[in-house]
């Protein structure tokens with residue numbers, strides 16, 4: 055008699071019930087239907103193949119991109135009594151593992167994608183019994199995805215050799231285009247896609263332009279008791295920022311990055327996990343595999359790599375379900391740098407990268423609900439407002455800055471698309487200098503055409519133009535036109551500027567009270 059998945063869940067894993075879409079995924083797999091499960095990190099993807107693997111006749115072949123990860127998963131599976139093995143270049147017991155597979159003595163067999171294409175391995179599978187193919191980090195199969203691995207393309211021929219064996223693709227991070235690509239590449243029907251709840255309602259999202267990173271982050275730390283993570287962009291940056299923040303806030307602040315001595319790294323990590331008020335300043339590598347449920351804030355000192363990365367990194371806050379905050383501070387130069395980097399990747403990957411960056415730009419630039427943009431990106435249909443992000447809590451004013459943007463672009467054009475923002479602003483506001491005299495720029499039609507309140511808008515307008523790719527920075531820091539300049543100049547596009555409500559001034563002496 056077939057066992058009931060819930061009783062297996064309780065007996066084997068010790069969990070009272072399935073979480074979220076797990077049951078739905080497991081039911082499909084047990085029914086032999088190929089499935090793509092898009093579930094956020096921590097939602098419990100592994101269980102959706104581990105559990106069926108113990109119930110189905112035969113072995114579940116798990117494709118996973120990282121050997122280190124595989125060995126972690128192997129240990130975890132063995133710990134609950136699942137019969138599992140890895141077959142990788144570093145394993146010394148390969149012959150034994152093959153024997154166990156042929157004897158039907160394995161629930162799970164973990165392999166790297168490159169093994170899938172070998173005739174040897176195909177022969178092995180044909181001589182044994184395969185119950186399921188689980189493809190972890192399935193976005194790696196898509197060139198559109200952020201982590202394309204050519205080896206993943208080798209899987210399809212193997213999968214097709216076993217037309218009756220269901221496929222379960224798993225990923226935490228896939229935009230619409232990447233998902234369609236995964237279904238297509240791995241031969242999974244459209245109705246086989248299951249998307250889990252990505253919402254983290256207890257996280258309050260807040261995104262603002264950077265003016266003084268250290269002060270802004272010090273404010274976050276002072277406003278938020280409890281452990282926190284600050285993501286800096288470079289290794290050197292983490293140590294400097296950690297020292298400054300320690301000084302400014304009086305909180306225990308430590309640095310963490312891959313370049314630190316392993317012993318110090320281990321000690322800082324252990325101290326953070328145990329602490330109730332420590333702040334760790336880290337590069338993005340920090341947080342993977344760290345299980346600290348009571349992180350109260352995550353602050354980004356610069357732009358994350360993508361919306362997926364932002365979601366994943368901010369998702370390390372508030373795992374216990376209690377209120378937590380996520381602050382992102384961005385600068386126009388982050389976008390300029392990201393666009394430069396995109397120009398250097400292989401041409402076929404550029405459209406995907408560009409779309410990912412634009413999505414991030416839209417999230418940063420919006421006057422609307424941040425959560426809505428975030429969840430819509432993951433394929434959900436959230437309500438228009440969430441009540442728990444900066445824009446929902448204090449709606450910003452949006453003003454039409456199209457006219458100022460056009461003046462800005464004209465000034466960039468008239469001065470020959472070679473000067474930086476400061477000089478362009480000086481020309482527009484008629485700030486005479488040796489340089490402007492020598493260049494003869496004081497005779498230009500754009501000389502001194504902006505003053506008063508409009509002058510105060512020049513900086514944010516310049517930032518917005520860079521963000522939407524109407525302006526680009528050349529390698530010498532000079533501004534030049536990007537593809538989005540044309541629509542603004544021709545009057546086809548408008549530029550709305552989001553004016554964040556003034557943040558309440560910190561009152562001095564609060565702590566003394």
Ligand code: ADP
Nearest residue numbers: 069071072073093094095096097098099100101
């Ligand atoms: P993912 O791969 O989606 O990031 P994991 O498979 O590593 O997530 O699971 C995350 C955590 O959730 C693990 O500690 C796992 O044991 C736990 N977990 C999974 N399913 C359940 C469940 N139904 N009930 C309680 N905890 C669960």
Ligand code: ZN
Nearest residue numbers: 423440443446
């Ligand atoms: Zn909101």
